[in-house]
Amino acid sequence: xxxxxxxxxxxxxxxxxxxxxxxxxxxxxxxxxxxxxxxxxxxxxxxxxxxxxxxxxxxxxxxxxxxxxxxxxxxxxxxxxxxxxxxxxxxxxxxxx
Amino acid sequence: xxxxxxxxxxxxxxxxxxxxxxxxxxxxxxxxxxxxxxxxxxxxxxxxxxxxxxxxxxxxxxxxxxxxxxxxxxxxxxxxxxxxxxxxxxxxxxxxxxxxxxxxxxxxxxxxxxxxxxxxxxxxxxxxxxxxxxxxxxxxxxxxxxxxxxxxxxxxxxxxxxxxxxxxxxxxxxxxxxxxxxxxxxxxxxxxxxxxxxxxxxxxxxxxxxxxxxxxxxxxxxxxxxxxxxxxxxxxxxxxxxxxxxxxxxxxxxxxxxxxxxxxxxxxxxxxxxxxxxxxxxxxxxxxxxxxxxxxxxxxxxxxxxxxxxxxxxxxxxxxxxxxxxxxxxxxxxxxxxxxxxxxxxxxxxxxxxxxxxxxxxxxxxxxxxxxxxxxxxxxxxxxxxxxxxxxxxxxxxxxxxxxxxxxxxxxxxxxxxxxxxxxxxxxxxxxxxxxxxxxxxxxxxxxxxxxxxxxxxxxxxxxxxxxxxxxxxxxxxxxxxxxxxxxxxxxxxxxxxxxxxxxxxxxxxxxxxxxxxxxxxxxxxxxxxxxxxxxxxxxxxxxxxxxxxxxxxxxxxxxxxxxxxxxxxxxxxxxxxxxxxxxxxxxxxxxxxxxxxxxxxxxxxxxxxxxxxxxxxxxxxxxxxxxxxxxxxxxxxx
Numbered sequence: 189x190x191x192x193x194x195x196x197x198x199x200x201x202x203x204x205x206x207x208x209x210x211x212x213x214x215x216x217x218x219x220x221x222x223x224x225x226x227x228x229x230x231x232x233x234x235x236x237x238x239x240x241x242x243x244x245x246x247x248x249x250x251x252x253x254x255x256x257x258x259x260x261x262x263x264x265x266x267x268x269x270x271x272x273x274x275x276x277x278x279x280x281x282x283x284x285x
Numbered sequence: 286x287x288x289x290x291x292x293x294x295x296x297x298x299x300x301x302x303x304x305x306x307x308x309x310x311x312x313x314x315x316x317x318x319x320x321x322x323x324x325x326x327x328x329x330x331x332x333x334x335x336x337x338x339x340x341x342x343x344x345x346x347x348x349x350x351x352x353x354x355x356x357x358x359x360x361x362x363x364x365x366x367x368x369x370x371x372x373x374x375x376x377x378x379x380x381x382x383x384x385x386x387x388x389x390x391x392x393x394x395x396x397x398x399x400x401x402x403x404x405x406x407x408x409x410x411x412x413x414x415x416x417x418x419x420x421x422x423x424x425x426x427x428x429x430x431x432x433x434x435x436x437x438x439x440x441x442x443x444x445x446x447x448x449x450x451x452x453x454x455x456x457x458x459x460x461x462x463x464x465x466x467x468x469x470x471x472x473x474x475x476x477x478x479x480x481x482x483x484x485x486x487x488x489x490x491x492x493x494x495x496x497x498x499x500x501x502x503x504x505x506x507x508x509x510x511x512x513x514x515x516x517x518x519x520x521x522x523x524x525x526x527x528x529x530x531x532x533x534x535x536x537x538x539x540x541x542x543x544x545x546x547x548x549x550x551x552x553x554x555x556x557x558x559x560x561x562x563x564x565x566x567x568x569x570x571x572x573x574x575x576x577x578x579x580x581x582x583x584x585x586x587x588x589x590x591x592x593x594x595x596x597x598x599x600x601x602x603x604x605x606x607x608x609x610x611x612x613x614x615x616x617x618x619x620x621x622x623x624x625x626x627x628x629x630x631x632x633x634x635x636x637x638x639x640x641x642x643x644x645x646x647x648x649x650x651x652x653x654x655x656x657x658x659x660x661x662x663x664x665x666x667x668x669x670x671x672x673x674x675x676x677x678x679x680x681x682x683x684x685x686x687x688x689x690x691x692x693x694x695x696x697x698x699x700x701x702x703x704x705x706x707x708x709x710x711x712x713x714x715x716x717x718x719x720x721x722x723x724x725x726x727x728x729x730x731x732x733x734x735x736x737x738x739x740x741x742x743x744x745x746x747x748x749x750x751x752x753x754x755x756x757x758x759x760x761x762x763x764x765x766x767x768x769x770x771x772x773x774x775x776x777x778x779x780x781x782x783x784x785x786x787x788x789x790x791x792x793x794x795x796x797x798x799x800x801x802x803x804x805x806x807x808x809x810x811x812x813x814x815x816x817x818x819x820x821x822x823x824x825x826x827x828x829x830x831x832x833x834x835x836x837x838x839x840x841x842x843x844x845x846x847x848x849x850x851x852x853x854x855x856x857x858x859x860x861x862x863x864x865x866x867x868x869x870x871x872x873x874x875x876x877x878x879x880x881x882x883x884x885x886x887x888x889x890x891x892x893x894x895x896x897x898x899x900x901x902x903x904x905x906x907x908x909x910x911x912x913x914x915x916x917x918x919x920x921x922x923x924x
């Protein structure tokens with residue numbers, strides 16, 4: 189029964205998305221490294237500020253630029269990378285996939 | 286020669302001749318003897334040039350920029366060079382271009398920002414990085430589309446995307462940048478390169494904002510909000526069907542307003558609301574697809590409905606909200622990625638039965654698995670459990686789901702989250718050639734309402750905003766050419782009988798009709814979910830066909846027995862007509878595809894079949910026995 193079902197379903201898998209396992213592993217490790225040491229509930233801002241402060245000393249200007257040190261993005265989404273699991277996530281909500 | 290079969294009167298099969306291996310597959314109703322994507326459509330669309338040159342028709346009075354009510358009794362017909370139906374990214378982008386050449390009416394059924402565009406929080410995909418390539422974007426799109434895409438269309442869209450993004454930026458849309466000043470590009474599933482531009486978390490909203498701002502400033506564009514489009518106005522020019530405008534209902538003043546134009550752009554978006562759980566806002570009721578079908582436009586690939594596997598199932602929350610949720614809360618992949626487990630209501634973990642990757646299988650597999658469980662067990666939702674994780678981690682990683690569920694009386698640190706798949710995007714729609722042209726002269730389409738050949742059997746992430754931008758732009762020149770070279774008789778406004786508002790009906794009769802219509806709407810959504818969901822079968826689809834037919838007959842009968850007349854219009858009744866129309870097209874398209882491909886999965890044909898790798902076409906023609914839903918409400922002019 190189990191074999192039949194998996195044959196039925198997996199034979200028609202569209203290979204459009206990378207296997208979740210791969211992106212999950214990469215993304216989880218990214219998540220861990222970027223969220224270590226954070227205290228909540230300032231989740232939204234902590235990501236950027238934490239990244240800004242943990243690495244090389246920043247100039248005041250860079251903090252004001254709202255720079256995400258990990259991605260180099262300015263003014264980007266707060267919190268973990270929205271596409272870390274392949275979909276687009278904001279506030280735990282998926283809006284594109 | 287074209288042969289068409291009246292919708293619903295039986296099956297007639299021709300041998301389909303492949304045309305450059307891109308022929309068209311036969312749907313239950315129709316076939317062209319030769320038809321390919323852009324080639325076939327362009328060949329068919331010999332736009333008739335008229336000899337007389339025309340100056341643009343402009344509204345004579347001083348422009349009222351945003352018009353919600355017509356104060357003059359005889360102001361019930363308006364003349365514009367271009368009419369745009371829909372105010373999402375496709376409609377507005379187009380309007381801004383054609384406005385340089387004539388007057389433009391933008392018709393929108395609610396507030397201008399109410400569209401799927403506004404809810405598109407992800408990004409727009411485009412090749413904007415030197416290490417990326419159009420070829421790569423093309424390949425990713427075609428793979429995602431399960432090889433049903435029209436390759437020429439894909440190439441055009443991927444090639445023109447970057448320029449469309451630059452234009453948006455020039456128009457004032459703010460996308461995120463990196464330190465180096467370049468656009469920041471991220472990468473979504475299915476893309477082999479970083480190529481998604483975005484504006485923080487609200488790309489669609491930001492694009493909509495920038496476009497609306499430009500539209501409001503444009504002296505040639507007139508926005509008509511709260512104007513619901515009822516039917517396209519068409520006439521016959523020899524063997525050609527020509528679109529000359531659209532009838533609308535001003536839902537605030539309850540007046541019928543007729544728009545006469547040489548060019549109409551249909552950009553009315555999706556039809557997610559035909560399913561009970563959808564991410565689409567309430568306005569997405571498939572009006573454009575239905576109107577186009579009634580106006581003799583070809584519709585394609587309606588079986589490819591994109592679902593997301595895990596939307597929050599309100600019916601599973603202990604505390605039911607009095608207000609129905611407009612658009613579903615899709616629970617991000619991150620929950621499963623972080624260890625969330627899926628259970629059925631008997632707390633059996635089912636994913637391992639379907640895929641060895643269990644909860645980490647691809648979204649389409651998860652969606653099918655959940656759907657299969659729900660149908661087999663006759664249940665309304667499954668459970669996504671993260672409560673085995675430490676409480677503080679749950680609350681720090683998913684504060685918003687936690688809050689949302691708490692509002693519904695559920696503590697996700699202790700209890701599993703009720704989830705159900707939600708309809709998200711229609712890959713099919715009104716068939717468009719490479720210039721956004723349809724088989725109806727003067728009628729162009731762009732955005733989700735269109736089926737351009739880009740998405741094939743499944744849409745690649747972030748390609749929908751891109752498609753809207755590219756096709757809205759491509760439809761501009763042909764529209765201008767058509768507008769300049771065709772003639773329009775000002776008396777055209779009298780060629781069609783006018784729909785009427787049901788003034789003659791008593792208030793309590795109207796209320797009864799409203800109540801029944803709302804009930805029927807829910808029933809139809811339920812039929813769609815139960816019988817035309819993610820895992821399909823011929824038996825279920827045929828049952829759906831019968832049930833929809835019976836439900837439509839019951840509803841129309843009820844209306845007409847209470848005194849509703851065929852030319853009467855009301856928002857809910859007109860939406861309901863469009864619901865039935867779209868639902869029937871999804872079902873018949875699904876029945877016609879004897880394979881599983883991309884978003885369409887059927888247990889009777891569970892594999893991909895090379896011989897079936899063709900678009901599904903619905904080609905309407907004047908019906909002998911049609912329902913009220915499938916007829917235009919006005920009488921056609923005599924040729």
